[in-house]
Amino acid sequence: MNEIKIFAPATIANISCGFDVLGCCLDTIGDEMVIRKISKKGIHISKIEGENLPFETEKNVAGVAALSLINALYKKLDFGFEIEIYKNIKPGSGIGSSAASAAGAVFAINELLSKPFSKLQLVKFAQEGERIACGSPIADNVAPAIFGGFTLVKNDNPLQVIELPSLDNLLATIIHPQIEIKTADSRAILPKEVTLKNAVKQWANVGSLVHALHTSDFDLLSDSLHDFIVEPHRSKLIPEFDKVKKNSIKAGALGCGISGSGPSIFSFSKGVRVAENVAYTINEIYKKTNIDFNIYISKINTEGVKIIHLQ
Amino acid sequence: MNEIKIFAPATIANISCGFDVLGCCLDTIGDEMVIRKISKKGIHISKIEGENLPFETEKNVAGVAALSLINALYKKLDFGFEIEIYKNIKPGSGIGSSAASAAGAVFAINELLSKPFSKLQLVKFAQEGERIACGSPIADNVAPAIFGGFTLVKNDNPLQVIELPSLDNLLATIIHPQIEIKTADSRAILPKEVTLKNAVKQWANVGSLVHALHTSDFDLLSDSLHDFIVEPHRSKLIPEFDKVKKNSIKAGALGCGISGSGPSIFSFSKGVRVAENVAYTINEIYKKTNIDFNIYISKINTEGVKIIHLQ
Numbered sequence: 001m002n003e004i005k006i007f008a009p010a011t012i013a014n015i016s017c018g019f020d021v022l023g024c025c026l027d028t029i030g031d032e033m034v035i036r037k038i039s040k041k042g043i044h045i046s047k048i049e050g051e052n053l054p055f056e057t058e059k060n061v062a063g064v065a066a067l068s069l070i071n072a073l074y075k076k077l078d079f080g081f082e083i084e085i086y087k088n089i090k091p092g093s094g095i096g097s098s099a100a101s102a103a104g105a106v107f108a109i110n111e112l113l114s115k116p117f118s119k120l121q122l123v124k125f126a127q128e129g130e131r132i133a134c135g136s137p138i139a140d141n142v143a144p145a146i147f148g149g150f151t152l153v154k155n156d157n158p159l160q161v162i163e164l165p166s167l168d169n170l171l172a173t174i175i176h177p178q179i180e181i182k183t184a185d186s187r188a189i190l191p192k193e194v195t196l197k198n199a200v201k202q203w204a205n206v207g208s209l210v211h212a213l214h215t216s217d218f219d220l221l222s223d224s225l226h227d228f229i230v231e232p233h234r235s236k237l238i239p240e241f242d243k244v245k246k247n248s249i250k251a252g253a254l255g256c257g258i259s260g261s262g263p264s265i266f267s268f269s270k271g272v273r274v275a276e277n278v279a280y281t282i283n284e285i286y287k288k289t290n291i292d293f294n295i296y297i298s299k300i301n302t303e304g305v306k307i308i309h310l311q
Numbered sequence: 312m313n314e315i316k317i318f319a320p321a322t323i324a325n326i327s328c329g330f331d332v333l334g335c336c337l338d339t340i341g342d343e344m345v346i347r348k349i350s351k352k353g354i355h356i357s358k359i360e361g362e363n364l365p366f367e368t369e370k371n372v373a374g375v376a377a378l379s380l381i382n383a384l385y386k387k388l389d390f391g392f393e394i395e396i397y398k399n400i401k402p403g404s405g406i407g408s409s410a411a412s413a414a415g416a417v418f419a420i421n422e423l424l425s426k427p428f429s430k431l432q433l434v435k436f437a438q439e440g441e442r443i444a445c446g447s448p449i450a451d452n453v454a455p456a457i458f459g460g461f462t463l464v465k466n467d468n469p470l471q472v473i474e475l476p477s478l479d480n481l482l483a484t485i486i487h488p489q490i491e492i493k494t495a496d497s498r499a500i501l502p503k504e505v506t507l508k509n510a511v512k513q514w515a516n517v518g519s520l521v522h523a524l525h526t527s528d529f530d531l532l533s534d535s536l537h538d539f540i541v542e543p544h545r546s547k548l549i550p551e552f553d554k555v556k557k558n559s560i561k562a563g564a565l566g567c568g569i570s571g572s573g574p575s576i577f578s579f580s581k582g583v584r585v586a587e588n589v590a591y592t593i594n595e596i597y598k599k600t601n602i603d604f605n606i607y608i609s610k611i612n613t614e615g616v617k618i619i620h621l622q
Binding site (some may be wrong): 017018019020021022152153154155160162164190191192193194195196199200202203204205206207208209210211214220223224229 | 328329330331332333463464465466471473475501502503504505506507510511513514515516517518519520521522525531534535540
């Protein structure tokens with residue numbers, strides 16, 4: 001095995017009630033990457049298409065994550081890797097653009113090295129990529145990108161990732177309004193303190209959401225997709241959020257919320273027909289604004305990063 | 312069927328991370344009640360042993376709950392019920408004394424009427440008993456008393472109770488220190504606001520606790536039994552709490568916390584031997600104080616209220 005081509009998926013973090021803990025992996029939205037062994041030692045970004053991102057290994061998310069992995073190997077390598085990145089996920093979209101690059105790089109190199117590391121270890125390496133992208137080594141997107149399905153990041157340090165069951169026939173409709181929300185703004189708007197009353201409602205919903213995934217209960221899932229704490233603040237930064245949410249649910253969505261820290265908005269639906277209805281509804285709302293946007297429909301991807309070919 | 316004798320179980324509410332939402336039902340700690348049909352209409356408390364409680368139906372928790380049930384019947388009854396209560400659970404202990412009486416009464420009458428009501432409806436009637444005992448119709452103890460096992464009260468209004476799986480071989484060791492904690496004090500000590508950081512840790516634990524119950528994962532259960540929000544405040548009202556917690560865990564307990572709003576302290580253990588070790592350890596601590604106390608060991612009761620005999 002000298003070369004691998006992979007699909008590096010987009011992800012939804014901060015799923016409604018599960019701010020900072022619940023994420024899931026998407027299936028038809030993502031980047032492609034080619035990673036190949038080369039005789040030159042180290043990590044080398046040889047090609048980037050789709051976005052204007054740095055080629056210097058230490059400044060590139062995929063590069064930093066990959067370096068973190070090879071530096072952790074017991075025996076130093078006498079060869080290196082080159083990485084080609086074909087970006088489809090726009091940086092700053094809120095669906096895990098940097099996480100896809102970081103997760104893809106470490107997954108691919110681990111495969112080429114015959115899997116010396118566990119998925120949990122890969123998440124840790126990928127977090128190093130997130131550190132340069134987001135300023136802190138958040139696992140919210142890299143965990144679902146690597147594990148697939150729904151994940152609960154129970155703890156950051158030491159890192160604990162719980163793989164939750166997924167539901168067949170569950171789809172996400174995502175709108176990415178092409179506006180920039182500065183990370184500083186989306187952080188500054190978060191309350192430092194919350195009422196105990198709202199916190200209780202939130203953890204009741206986290207508990208029932210986990211139960212809903214275990215029991216394949218779409219109604220309960222729907223009834224758990226509420227966020228009393230973060231959404232009321234962050235939604236103000238996203239044009240037409242309330243309208244999109246209200247009309248998505250009217251169109252049959254199980255629930256609707258902010259993906260990551262926005263500006264993307266996700267809706268979950270049972271079945272592709274509903275997901276398409278929701279997409280149509282959102283399109284009708286956004287086409288009346290002067291904001292460029294993309295709408296995607298995706299199944300939940302229970303595998304995480306996928307191998308396209310290996311040679 | 313004219314007479315039923317039942318076991319009305321004690322319960323643990325506010326299980327660690329699950330303040331206000333998570334409870335479970337106990338097996339060997341509880342009251343007995345005899346309820347029989349009589350020709351005189353209405354609800355009549357005919358006997359109370361073990362505690363000094365009011366005989367007036369409207370002032371008695373079991374009486375109020377039972378009245379709430381018969382008043383909800385579509386067809387008015389041309390007979391009534393008398394209730395005998397044999398209390399073993401001390402009021403104010405924190406293990407659901409009033410809830411046992413309320414749940415027992417409505418369960419028993421529902422049986423004698425050939426079950427016109429669902430378990431969820433029984434919880435609602437029992438909540439009316441809790442309203443006179445606690446000042447508000449809390450479901451935290453009556454839900455596990457009626458459903459058995461572990462319950463998540465997702466919502467109060469409309470009432471939503473989720474039945475969670477239980478774990479075989481899981482035992483609770485309970486100490487009830489016989490001190491009085493005034494409800495007003497245990498409420499006043501609660502913070503109105505909590506940090507977002509602690510709230511996130513708490514809901515990560517609620518999610519992982521629910522997952523642990525679904526996957527029979529004792530280690531994860533243990534690792535989820537933390538309370539960053541309420542315990543640091545309420546534990547101050549319970550003598551030797553920190554010592555009991557620390558040494559219970561040292562003795563092998565999976566976790567330890569305040570039952571309800573105290574003063575009882577529960578520890579969960581895997582297997583009876585560990586539960587007995589924990590009991591021994593707690594006994595050693597409390598016998599050095601001048602406080603009277605009882606220690607109990609119980610399996611999780613997955614049935615809830617139990618029929619002892621029916622005739």
